[in-house]
Amino acid sequence: xxxxxxxxxxxxxxxxxxxxxxxxxxxxxxxxxxxxxxxxxxxxxxxxxxxxxxxxxxxxxxxxxxxxxxxxxxxxxxxxxxxxxxxxxxxxxxxxxxxxxxxxxxxxxxxxxxxxxxxxxxxxxxxxxxxxxxxxxxxxxxxxxxxxxxxxxxxxxxxxxxxxxxxxxxxxxxxxxxxxxxxxxxxxxxxxxxxxxxxxxxxxxxxxxxxxxxxxxxxxxxxxxxxxxxxxxxxxxxxxxxxxxxxxxxxxxxxxxxxxxxxxxxxxxxxxxxxxxxxxxxxxxxxxxxxxxxxxxxxxxxxxxxxxxxxxxxxxxxxxxxxxxxxxxxxxxxxxx
Amino acid sequence: xxxxxxxxxxxxxxxxxxxxxxxxxxxxxxxxxxxxxxxxxxxxxxxxxxxxxxxxxxxxxxxxxxxxxxxxxxxxxxxxxxxxxxxxxxxxxxxxxxxxxxxxxxxxxxxxxxxxxxxxxxxxxxxxxxxxxxxxxxxxxxxxxxxxxxxxxxxxxxxxxxxxxxxxxxxxxxxxxxxxxxxxxxxxxxxxxxxxxxxxxxxxxxxxxxxxxxxxxxxxxxxxxxxxxxxxxxxxxxxxxxxxxxxxxxxxxxxxxxxxxxxxxxxxxxxxxxxxxxxxxxxxxxxxxxxxxxxxxxxxxxxxxxxxxxxxxxxxxxxxxxxxxxxxxxxxxxxxx
DNA sequence: ACATCAAGAGAAACCGCTTCCCCGCGCACT
DNA sequence: AGTGCGCGGGGAAGCGGTTTCTCTTGATGT
Numbered sequence: 001x002x003x004x005x006x007x008x009x010x011x012x013x014x015x016x017x018x019x020x021x022x023x024x025x026x027x028x029x030x031x032x033x034x035x036x037x038x039x040x041x042x043x044x045x046x047x048x049x050x051x052x053x054x055x056x057x058x059x060x061x062x063x064x065x066x067x068x069x070x071x072x073x074x075x076x077x078x079x080x081x082x083x084x085x086x087x088x089x090x091x092x093x094x095x096x097x098x099x100x101x102x103x104x105x106x107x108x109x110x111x112x113x114x115x116x117x118x119x120x121x122x123x124x125x126x127x128x129x130x131x132x133x134x135x136x137x138x139x140x141x142x143x144x145x146x147x148x149x150x151x152x153x154x155x156x157x158x159x160x161x162x163x164x165x166x167x168x169x170x171x172x173x174x175x176x177x178x179x180x181x182x183x184x185x186x187x188x189x190x191x192x193x194x195x196x197x198x199x200x201x202x203x204x205x206x207x208x209x210x211x212x213x214x215x216x217x218x219x220x221x222x223x224x225x226x227x228x229x230x231x232x233x234x235x236x237x238x239x240x241x242x243x244x245x246x247x248x249x250x251x252x253x254x255x256x257x258x259x260x261x262x263x264x265x266x267x268x269x270x271x272x273x274x275x276x277x278x279x280x281x282x283x284x285x286x287x288x289x290x291x292x293x294x295x296x297x298x299x300x301x302x303x304x305x306x307x308x309x310x311x312x313x314x315x316x317x318x319x320x321x322x323x324x325x326x327x328x329x330x331x332x333x334x335x336x337x
Numbered sequence: 338x339x340x341x342x343x344x345x346x347x348x349x350x351x352x353x354x355x356x357x358x359x360x361x362x363x364x365x366x367x368x369x370x371x372x373x374x375x376x377x378x379x380x381x382x383x384x385x386x387x388x389x390x391x392x393x394x395x396x397x398x399x400x401x402x403x404x405x406x407x408x409x410x411x412x413x414x415x416x417x418x419x420x421x422x423x424x425x426x427x428x429x430x431x432x433x434x435x436x437x438x439x440x441x442x443x444x445x446x447x448x449x450x451x452x453x454x455x456x457x458x459x460x461x462x463x464x465x466x467x468x469x470x471x472x473x474x475x476x477x478x479x480x481x482x483x484x485x486x487x488x489x490x491x492x493x494x495x496x497x498x499x500x501x502x503x504x505x506x507x508x509x510x511x512x513x514x515x516x517x518x519x520x521x522x523x524x525x526x527x528x529x530x531x532x533x534x535x536x537x538x539x540x541x542x543x544x545x546x547x548x549x550x551x552x553x554x555x556x557x558x559x560x561x562x563x564x565x566x567x568x569x570x571x572x573x574x575x576x577x578x579x580x581x582x583x584x585x586x587x588x589x590x591x592x593x594x595x596x597x598x599x600x601x602x603x604x605x606x607x608x609x610x611x612x613x614x615x616x617x618x619x620x621x622x623x624x625x626x627x628x629x630x631x632x633x634x635x636x637x638x639x640x641x642x643x644x645x646x647x648x649x650x651x652x653x654x655x656x657x658x659x660x661x662x663x664x665x666x667x668x669x670x671x672x673x674x
Numbered sequence: 675a676c677a678t679c680a681a682g683a684g685a686a687a688c689c690g691c692t693t694c695c696c697c698g699c700g701c702a703c704t
Numbered sequence: 705a706g707t708g709c710g711c712g713g714g715g716a717a718g719c720g721g722t723t724t725c726t727c728t729t730g731a732t733g734t
């Protein structure tokens with residue numbers, strides 16, 4: 001006898017026998033089917049509430065072929081960006097009666113495809129954040145995941161709704177801002193090598209240098225952590241640049257801390273920009289000039305794109321690009337005379 | 338015909354007919370049942386991988402009466418504490434092949450019970466974080482959720498594994514630390530009124546004043562945000578206390594910022610403690626003395642308690658109290674002469 | 675009064691998988 | 705050679721619902 005439970009839960013059959021009807025009728029009543037006589041329906045409802053009956057979602061899922069659940073695959077749940085996406089997604093999905101199943105690939109990109117497949121099998125759709133996955137693998141995976149929404153990735157073969165933050169655009173604007181302030185020697189403190197969003201920033205900076213050939217731009221290896229920023233302060237201080245573009249706010253805050261320990265003043269001696277506009281960015285000393293990414297809107301929109309596909313109202317919706325919004329604060333200022 | 342899918346997925350029957358065996362045999366092979374002839378097993382495996390067959394989890398769940406999924410109910414996913422718990426839980430559960438379904442009650446405590454019930458029906462167990470739920474409701478709800486782990490709550494009627502952070506103990510130790518440094522006039526910048534963890538801190542401080550009758554302790558209404566801390570700086574500066582216990586790190590950072598704007602030096606003029614040891618606490622100027630709560634261990638342990646109940650190796654495991662660990666940093670110093 | 679029909683409820687099929695039950699087969703033992 | 709037995713695989717019964725199909729029943733029309 002498979003699936004026996006110690007304490008058997010109340011099932012549709014219990015309600016049916018209590019109300020003196022067939023379980024088909026109980027099912028009809030529970031699903032609001034109006035072809036049931038009002039008296040009988042009332043009797044069923046009484047029995048159901050008497051027994052505190054709630055339909056078993058697993059049984060329903062099997063019969064209906066849907067689980068009212070969507071999966072999200074993230075590379076690292078400790079990353080505030082993914083936390084915000086998850087939050088936005090979860091709240092938006094909940095409004096439509098859907099739940100969210102999470103799959104954390106722990107930065108192991110070889111796991112991502114497997115996790116996504118598993119999640120898809122349990123859920124009605126998948127939101128995939130897989131910054132490290134190769135393009136080839138993504139192209140192959142995407143069609144098998146069908147109701148799929150991509151974050152910060154796009155596919156060519158199958159048209160898949162994608163939500164991408166335009167990091168390249170953002171960093172260009174920050175660089176342009178520094179130029180406006182008179183800076184001619186800039187440096188970019190890079191993020192993790194294999195990070196897709198770091199690559200996008202580099203692309204954006206290529207365009208920038210093409211546009212401003214007279215501006216000098218050098219690259220300093222950095223990272224995405226406070227400590228990485230902190231430890232880069234020597235390299236930054238000695239590189240001769242007066243305007244520093246940092247990969248993200250966390251590293252920028254580390255750098256800020258390191259510079260202040262060396263007695264280098266921001267923005268008097270050096271201008272500094274971050275990226276992400278995390279909550280504390282406005283509270284550093286000085287407050288950080290940065291680029292805001294509307295990430296919780298992103299989670300919300302991810303759900304909307306997912307819902308469109310599940311309901312199949314209209315299929316193809318193109319990639320949405322999110323231009324970051326530049327926040328001018330105290331960490332950037334005119335170049336020293 | 339219920340549950341028809343547009344593109345029918347490959348099922349166990351397809352594998353069975355391809356391998357020329359019954360689906361019972363396929364099932365046995367897929368589940369590693371050794372009573373299958375090696376040749377046949379191999380044939381089945383070939384067919385399965387040929388068709389890329391993966392068992393449908395919903396079908397399995399129904400047959401087995403388990404979903405390999407646990408639910409977590411949180412009041413607010415934007416709260417770093419719950420993010421950390423979620424992360425710890427998710428990673429630990431994943432190691433044992435379980436997934437996590439999230440339910441965000443958006444601080445609406447009336448939703449919590451409903452969400453928890455729904456989650457329980459879909460999952461093999463529930464981790465419940467419901468700081469605002471009334472004791473009565475919790476007592477009534479707990480038995481219906483059986484494989485249940487509580488965070489920062491306990492029950493009396495049904496013995497339920499609980500993981501509670503001993504905020505009272507932590508704040509007492511911080512206060513004692515200030516006394517050791519010579520402070521005799523202390524103030525507590527409170528958290529949100531209805532927050533259970535704020536109440537626990539207040540309880541701890543009651544004990545503290547009983548133990549140190551010669552120390553003066555006053556209370557200043559605060560909050561749990563940076564801005565709340567910032568705006569309290571006047572009240573703090575004028576209250577005459579030399580040692581300030583702040584509800585949490587975020588508010589403490591706000592206060593720190595406000596004080597520095599007023600030219601009040603920390604720790605020379607005023608000593609300051611936070612609570613939580615959030616990642617940035619060590620990077621403020623000066624670094625924040627605070628109490629570290631091992632929250633991701635907490636997620637990890639939540640899973641372990643859950644697993645114990647699911648496997649039913651041993652039933653009752655008592656409440657685990659987590660004493661916060663005091664981190665002495667630069668924001669506290671000897672009282673001014 | 676009889677035929678037609680619509681409404682409403684029960685029986686049964688089905689979703690995809692696991693596992694119990696049982697039967698056929700080959701081997702060993704008497 | 706006949707019986708007992710263990711092994712392995714097929715058939716079928718579930719898991720808990722939804723939905724189609726079918727049949728009963730009461731109302732309506734002529």
